[in-house]
Amino acid sequence: MGEPLIGAEDVEAPAWALGMQATAEAGLFAVLRQVPRTAATLVRWAWRAAPRWTAATAVIQVVSGVVTASGLLATASVFSELLSEGPTPERLVAALPSLALVAGALVLRGGLDALSGASSAVLVPLVEQHAQGELYGALVRADLVAFEDPDFTALIEQADHALPRIRQGALMVGDLVAGTISVLAATVTAGIVHPLLAPVVLLAALPQAWASLRGIRLMFASHLAMTSRMRRLGVTGSLISERSAAAEVRAFTTQDVLLAEHERIAADLAAEGVRVAHRRNVLTTFGRALSGVGAALGYLVLGLLLYLGGLPLALAGTAVIAMRTAATAVVSTVTEANLLFEAGLFIDLYRECVVQARRRRRTVVPATGATPVPDPIELRGVSFRYPDQEHDAVHDVDLVLRRGETIALVGENGSGKSTLAKLVVGLFLPDAGEVRWSGVPTTAIDPRVLHDQVALVLQEPLRWPMTAANNIRIGRLTRDDEDAYDDALHRSGARDVLLGLPQGEATVLSREFQRGRDLSGGQWQRIAVARGLYRDAPLVVADEPTAALDARAEHGVFTALHELAAGRDRVTVLVTHRLANIRSADRIVVMDRGRIVEEGTHEALMETDGLYAELFRLQGSAYSEPSR
Numbered sequence: 001m002g003e004p005l006i007g008a009e010d011v012e013a014p015a016w017a018l019g020m021q022a023t024a025e026a027g028l029f030a031v032l033r034q035v036p037r038t039a040a041t042l043v044r045w046a047w048r049a050a051p052r053w054t055a056a057t058a059v060i061q062v063v064s065g066v067v068t069a070s071g072l073l074a075t076a077s078v079f080s081e082l083l084s085e086g087p088t089p090e091r092l093v094a095a096l097p098s099l100a101l102v103a104g105a106l107v108l109r110g111g112l113d114a115l116s117g118a119s120s121a122v123l124v125p126l127v128e129q130h131a132q133g134e135l136y137g138a139l140v141r142a143d144l145v146a147f148e149d150p151d152f153t154a155l156i157e158q159a160d161h162a163l164p165r166i167r168q169g170a171l172m173v174g175d176l177v178a179g180t181i182s183v184l185a186a187t188v189t190a191g192i193v194h195p196l197l198a199p200v201v202l203l204a205a206l207p208q209a210w211a212s213l214r215g216i217r218l219m220f221a222s223h224l225a226m227t228s229r230m231r232r233l234g235v236t237g238s239l240i241s242e243r244s245a246a247a248e249v250r251a252f253t254t255q256d257v258l259l260a261e262h263e264r265i266a267a268d269l270a271a272e273g274v275r276v277a278h279r280r281n282v283l284t285t286f287g288r289a290l291s292g293v294g295a296a297l298g299y300l301v302l303g304l305l306l307y308l309g310g311l312p313l314a315l316a317g318t319a320v321i322a323m324r325t326a327a328t329a330v331v332s333t334v335t336e337a338n339l340l341f342e343a344g345l346f347i348d349l350y351r352e353c354v355v356q357a358r359r360r361r362r363t364v365v366p367a368t369g370a371t372p373v374p375d376p377i378e379l380r381g382v383s384f385r386y387p388d389q390e391h392d393a394v395h396d397v398d399l400v401l402r403r404g405e406t407i408a409l410v411g412e413n414g415s416g417k418s419t420l421a422k423l424v425v426g427l428f429l430p431d432a433g434e435v436r437w438s439g440v441p442t443t444a445i446d447p448r449v450l451h452d453q454v455a456l457v458l459q460e461p462l463r464w465p466m467t468a469a470n471n472i473r474i475g476r477l478t479r480d481d482e483d484a485y486d487d488a489l490h491r492s493g494a495r496d497v498l499l500g501l502p503q504g505e506a507t508v509l510s511r512e513f514q515r516g517r518d519l520s521g522g523q524w525q526r527i528a529v530a531r532g533l534y535r536d537a538p539l540v541v542a543d544e545p546t547a548a549l550d551a552r553a554e555h556g557v558f559t560a561l562h563e564l565a566a567g568r569d570r571v572t573v574l575v576t577h578r579l580a581n582i583r584s585a586d587r588i589v590v591m592d593r594g595r596i597v598e599e600g601t602h603e604a605l606m607e608t609d610g611l612y613a614e615l616f617r618l619q620g621s622a623y624s625e626p627s628r
């Protein structure tokens with residue numbers, strides 16, 4: 001097989017990735033500006049999550065930096081005293097106070113390190129939790145159509161992966177504060193010895209910092225460019241590892257081809273990983289070499305100062321210590337800044353996801369007046385196209401639905417029935433035209449107000465991973481009505497399902513938990529119908545509610561839906577291919593390629609002798625074929 005298994009190989013990077021790539025490739029100074037911005041974001045998150053711990057951590061880090069700096073100055077002073085002129089015992093005695101300071105600083109630093117560890121241990125998980133809360137808070141409010149956009153769902157995946165980097169960044173902020181103070185202290189010490197030595201100290205560190213930053217930018221750009229491939233790897237990986245795919249993968253003997261595809265994509269990613277690692281390695285080596293030259297220059301300056309008499313010999317030891325300490329402090333601070341910069345790129349990605357999720361929230365200016373209700377529901381010139389698609393899934397549809405009516409949507413596969421049903425209930429908003437509920441466009445109704453009045457039974461219902469009882473009660477958690485619960489169980493045929501479970505309605509319906517159970521497709525569908533009935537909403541939309549049901553259960557469900565529609569003044573929309581079941585519907589709406597092509601009662605449509613009559617006869621003939 002020459003073609004790649006999943007499809008087009010030359011996949012485009014999503015639009016958000018292109019934007020971020022530009023950020024990652026921006027100039028070095030633009031990049032340097034990002035570190036304080038990232039630190040500010042993390043501190044803001046920390047402050048919102050736990051203000052007291054944030055303040056305590058800040059104090060600890062600043063004190064820690066100051067103590068380190070004092071220790072360094074005291075060390076320098078010990079050297080000055082020891083290397084000064086005079087008899088050794090006197091020099092030793094003179095150095096004692098500074099020695100005591102060094103020891104004190106070391107002990108204090110140890111204590112502060114312990115405190116800092118403790119405060120980070122509390123703060124970092126809180127920051128992570130806050131960040132996740134912000135993202136998930138935005139995601140649950142994002143409009144359904146956002147999840148039809150693969151670029152957005154890829155961004156969500158990336159944001160989920162960014163969390164460990166945020167944790168790492170949060171850890172780094174405090175260290176960076178203390179580290180920066182240490183660098184300042186070392187530079188000041190060197191500067192006190194001789195003003196020329198202060199810039200010289202930094203000379204050794206800058207090339208390493210530059211190389212390191214470039215390396216990270218390289219890694220991030222590659223990470224963004226590989227987004228689509230990583231997604232493909234995830235898709236093939238889950239086909240290999242997930243329970244839902246296991247049966248078909250084996251039955252179609254696709255194990256080897258899947259594994260080969262997985263290995264091929266993994267090899268691409270590994271090759272890219274090796275390329276980036278190699279280039280980062282070259283950069284690091286180059287940076288180190290340049291830093292070596294910088295350090296050599298530093299010592300050359302020191303030598304020259306000594307030679308020219310600009311520096312007394314007694315201070316040379318102090319200068320060397322300050323230079324060594326500064327070099328070490330700068331390197332660790334640069335490493336911390338690098339990690340923060342790296343975290344910053346992922347935090348940007350994370351924030352982008354939050355921003356996009358917020359942008360994809362449905363903005364509604366609610367209409368004034370009484371709460372809109374689904375009676376009548378009027379569709380005028382409604383069209384809808386899925387994101388990135390070339391054709392409308394629903395095109396120029398006019399339709400009116402009234403309370404007490406049962407409307408059946410029929411048509412061949414892909415004709416737009418499910419999409420139209422989602423437009424009727426306001427899960428999707430039309431791209432053109434209007435859907436009005438009691439005269440108010442669905443665009444002007446708060447989605448929660450809309451959906452609160454809808455009971456939806458989908459073709460492939462969500463298998464809620466919770467107890468069987470809660471799988472039904474989640475239809476309306478605020479309702480506590482045992483009679484309604486029993487009635488829903490009875491009408492949907494779900495009672496038999498629950499009776500057959502080891503712990504009855506308390507059985508958890510998910511194999512991901514211990515003693516959890518799974519159900520058959522038809523049993524799940526009965527649960528979904530029970531959930532829809534228990535919701536007790538004025539608009540009931542059932543999309544193929546009986547596709548997996550046996551004949552008896554199917555009959556029961558349709559009878560229940562009819563009774564409910566007629567008895568309680570509901571609007572009921574049935575999407576189905578089982579035409580025999582909807583003969584008594586008040587109206588049958590026939591769809592073809594996104595348009596309504598016929599509309600009327602069963603009798604009227606049979607008389608018209610169009611698409612419906614053809615489909616009906618075809619289905620009927622399958623049952624009336626003489627037995628051989």
Ligand SMILES: Nc1ncnc2c1ncn2[C@@H]1O[C@H](COP(=O)(O)OP(=O)(O)OP(=O)(O)O)[C@@H](O)[C@H]1O
Nearest residue numbers: 148386389393411412413414415416417418419420
């Ligand atoms: N999530 C989606 N993204 C892009 N296109 C979609 C999506 N869902 C459906 N479509 C396309 O929109 C059109 C209408 O699909 P829809 O699911 O509404 O049809 P349907 O009549 O309910 O089909 P079926 O009888 O098979 O359930 C089809 O051409 C389908 O390929």
